[in-house]
Amino acid sequence: MERNKLENMAKVILEKVCGTDEIFEDYDLDLVEEGFIDSFSVLSIILEIEKSTGIRLQPTDINKNEIKTINLFIDYLDTLNIK
Amino acid sequence: MIAISEYDSLYSLYIYALMMLPAIILSFLGKKLKLLDIVISIAIIISILGLHAIQLYEFFIFMIFELVLVYTYYAFRKRSSSELIYFMLFSLSMMPIIIVRLGAHTHYSSYLGFVGMSYICFKIWQLLIDIHDEKIHKLPLVDVFLFLTFAPSFSSGPISRYEGFCSECNKELKGSDYFNNYFITGIKKLVVGVLYKFAIAYFINTYIMANISTKVTFLGSIEYMYAYTVYLFFDFAGYSLIAIGTGYLMGISLPENFNKPFLARNMKEFWARWHMSLSTWFNDYVFSRFVLNNMRNGLFKNPKYAARVSYMFTMTTMGLWHGFNIHYLLYGIYEGLTLVLTDVYIKTKFYRKHKKLRYYDIVSRIICFQIIAFGMLLFSGYLIEY
Numbered sequence: 001m002e003r004n005k006l007e008n009m010a011k012v013i014l015e016k017v018c019g020t021d022e023i024f025e026d027y028d029l030d031l032v033e034e035g036f037i038d039s040f041s042v043l044s045i046i047l048e049i050e051k052s053t054g055i056r057l058q059p060t061d062i063n064k065n066e067i068k069t070i071n072l073f074i075d076y077l078d079t080l081n082i083k
Numbered sequence: 084m085i086a087i088s089e090y091d092s093l094y095s096l097y098i099y100a101l102m103m104l105p106a107i108i109l110s111f112l113g114k115k116l117k118l119l120d121i122v123i124s125i126a127i128i129i130s131i132l133g134l135h136a137i138q139l140y141e142f143f144i145f146m147i148f149e150l151v152l153v154y155t156y157y158a159f160r161k162r163s164s165s166e167l168i169y170f171m172l173f174s175l176s177m178m179p180i181i182i183v184r185l186g187a188h189t190h191y192s193s194y195l196g197f198v199g200m201s202y203i204c205f206k207i208w209q210l211l212i213d214i215h216d217e218k219i220h221k222l223p224l225v226d227v228f229l230f231l232t233f234a235p236s237f238s239s240g241p242i243s244r245y246e247g248f249c250s251e252c253n254k255e256l257k258g259s260d261y262f263n264n265y266f267i268t269g270i271k272k273l274v275v276g277v278l279y280k281f282a283i284a285y286f287i288n289t290y291i292m293a294n295i296s297t298k299v300t301f302l303g304s305i306e307y308m309y310a311y312t313v314y315l316f317f318d319f320a321g322y323s324l325i326a327i328g329t330g331y332l333m334g335i336s337l338p339e340n341f342n343k344p345f346l347a348r349n350m351k352e353f354w355a356r357w358h359m360s361l362s363t364w365f366n367d368y369v370f371s372r373f374v375l376n377n378m379r380n381g382l383f384k385n386p387k388y389a390a391r392v393s394y395m396f397t398m399t400t401m402g403l404w405h406g407f408n409i410h411y412l413l414y415g416i417y418e419g420l421t422l423v424l425t426d427v428y429i430k431t432k433f434y435r436k437h438k439k440l441r442y443y444d445i446v447s448r449i450i451c452f453q454i455i456a457f458g459m460l461l462f463s464g465y466l467i468e469y
Contacts (some may be wrong), residue, residue, distance in 0.1 A: 039366065043374050044386055050379075058216045059371030 001082045009082075010074045013048040016064065017041050027070040037064055053082050090325045093281055099234070102126055103333055110265070110334045113258040117225050120333060122251070124234035131198060131238060138197035145179055145200065146231070150224075152176050153214070157222050160214050162240045169215050176211060180204050184407045199238040201404060205364055206231050210245055212368055219245065226252060235330040241323055241340045241360035251335045256284040261334055269331030272324045279321025299466060308460040315459055316344065319358070345455070348447040349429065353455055361401075370397040381412040391426060395419035410464040417461055421454055 001009075011073050015021050018036040023029060031037040037045075046057045067073040090096050106119055156172045159165075183196035191446040210227070213219045230248045256265070291310045296303050323340035330337040338360045347353035354362040373393040374386070383389035395416070402415020428434055437443050459467060 039371070039388055040374075040386070043371055043378070046375060047378055056219075059375060060213070060216065060218065060367050 003078070006074050006082070007078045009052060010070060010077055013045060013052070016048060017044045023070065025079075030068050031070075031072070032064055032068040034053065037068065039064055042067075049077075049080070053080070055082070056081055067074065090280070090322055093277070096277070096325065097250050098130065099127055099329065100332075102130075103234075103329065106333050110261045112254065113256065115252075115254075115334055116257060117229055120335075121225065121229050121232070123333075124229065124232045124237070127234040128199075128232060128237060137194055141195075142197050142200075145197075146228075148179065149176060149203075150227070150232075153207060153210050153227070154222070156211060157214050157219070160217070169211075173208070173211055177204075178405070184403075187406060202236070202238070202240050202242060203231055205242045205361075206245070206295075209364070209368065213245060233330070233333075233335065235326045235328075235333060236337075237324060239326070240358075241327060241338050241366050243337050243360070247338070248335070250325055256334055265331045265334050265336070270327045272328030272331065276321045276324030276326075276328055279317045279324060281321070284314050284318035284321055287317065297465075299468065301324075303468065304460065307463070307465050311463045311465065312392055312456040312459040315463075317340070336342075345452055346448060347451050347455070348444060349451055350418075350425045350454060351429070353451065354422070357455075365397055365401055369400060370394070373397065387426075387430075391423045394422040394426065398422060407464075408464070408467075410461055410467045412419050413467075414458060414461040417458055421445055421458065 011024060014023060014031075018031070018041070020036070023031060023034075023036055042062050043059060045067070046059065046062065050056055062076070067076050090099075102123055106116070106123055109116060109119065128142065129139060132142060152172055152175055156169070159168060160458075180196075180201060183200065186192060186195040190241075210219065212467050214222075227245075227431070229252055230243070230245055231398065233248070236243060287310055292307065292314060295307050295310065320341040327337045327339065340358060340360050342356045342359065344353055344357035347356050370393050373396055374389045377389045378386060379382050383392070396419075398419035399412070399415040402411045402413075405411045405414075
């Protein structure tokens with residue numbers, strides 16, 4: 001999938017999980033440190049990825065620090081090889 | 084109380100150090116022999132369990148049984164993704180520990196089980212789950228055996244993860260790297276661990292706890308609660324540091340287990356600081372999966388409630404893992420409840436308004452310590468007279 005589509009998907013998922021769009025101002029903002037993402041949000045993210053792509057991930061597949069900024073999250077989605 | 088008998092005296096620590104000497108010398112020469120590590124581990128396990136003891140036979144039978152299960156499932160998983168087989172094999176792998184835990188309440192209690200069994204179980208279940216998730220692509224017997232029996236963490240952890248352990252035990256280390264990054268670090272951890280366990284914990288136990296009456300009174304319970312809480316930290320954190328330190332001496336870094344737990348501001352933070360290798364294990368393999376599955380099958384629409392039910396389930400399981408006793412059950416339920424209440428609390432406006440205030444940290448740490456200490460009192464079994 002192209003990067004701008006992944007970016008859209010990342011934004012939709014993160015807005016749902018974090019419950020705010022104020023995070024989109026800075027793509028390198030540390031969402032873990034700012035309290036927008038904790039271990040529990042990772043589970044919601046897994047479910048959202050599952051809903052939109054059908055890829056079934058396990059909690060041990062994502063570490064919250066791997067996806068702590070929007071850019072990192074887009075990179076992560078890229079590794080999933082979504083068709 | 085948790086059976087911590089691997090490093091129960093400085094003498095036994097000294098004997099283990101002697102037994103590890105060949106591996107330490109080889110590491111200085113820049114060599115690492117996994118087979119030697121296995122031989123040393125088996126020798127230490129024999130000295131812990133006793134050469135002629137029934138526990139040693141149980142250990143070997145248990146290992147063979149569990150290894151057969153793991154490799155059977157590994158071979159099977161490549162061909163089929165049947166959940167039924169997974170469920171059956173997983174249940175089978177749980178049978179030995181369940182029998183031992185139930186047997187603890189019969190006349191055979193002194194013959195059943197061996198030190199370290201419950202900790203090996205975590206590693207076996209982790210292997211089974213990771214094989215199921217197709218996270219494990221190679222399963223060399225030498226690595227798996229060393230992972231399960233590695234002597235420094237054999238009897239009470241820390242619980243390492245297969246992936247991390249393998250990359251450690253297969254890492255090439257030059258003699259100078261070993262000296263700087265493993266030997267020195269290991270010695271430092273050992274020194275602090277010995278101080279914690281054999282000085283501080285020993286003194287609290289000998290001079291304070293031994294003087295508190297075993298007859299339960301309100302004041303006596305308060306005395307015991309604080310003494311035991313501080314004692315357990317120094318005893319267990321000291322034990323963990325000794326285990327991690329000896330692991331480093333053998334050229335393998337093990338996960339950390341404690342990170343200043345009494346500085347936690349709430350119970351969620353506490354579990355990220357206390358017995359970390361156990362709490363992350365429960366988070367990854369019980370809590371998260373319980374939540375995810377319940378949200379997938381639509382049992383809970385609201386993730387908030389899924390999480391809270393899962394806190395109760397996870398902590399009760401964790402409590403009972405220590406043994407099938409009333410005080411462990413109460414301890415598990417209590418820890419679950421405190422997590423649920425923490426979850427409610429950190430979502431309140433009050434929390435968001437006050438968390439950045441100057442005195443918030445101090446006040447919440449003091450309150451949190453009381454909540455921790457009461458949990459420890461339940462855990463100690465002091466309140467329950469059998």
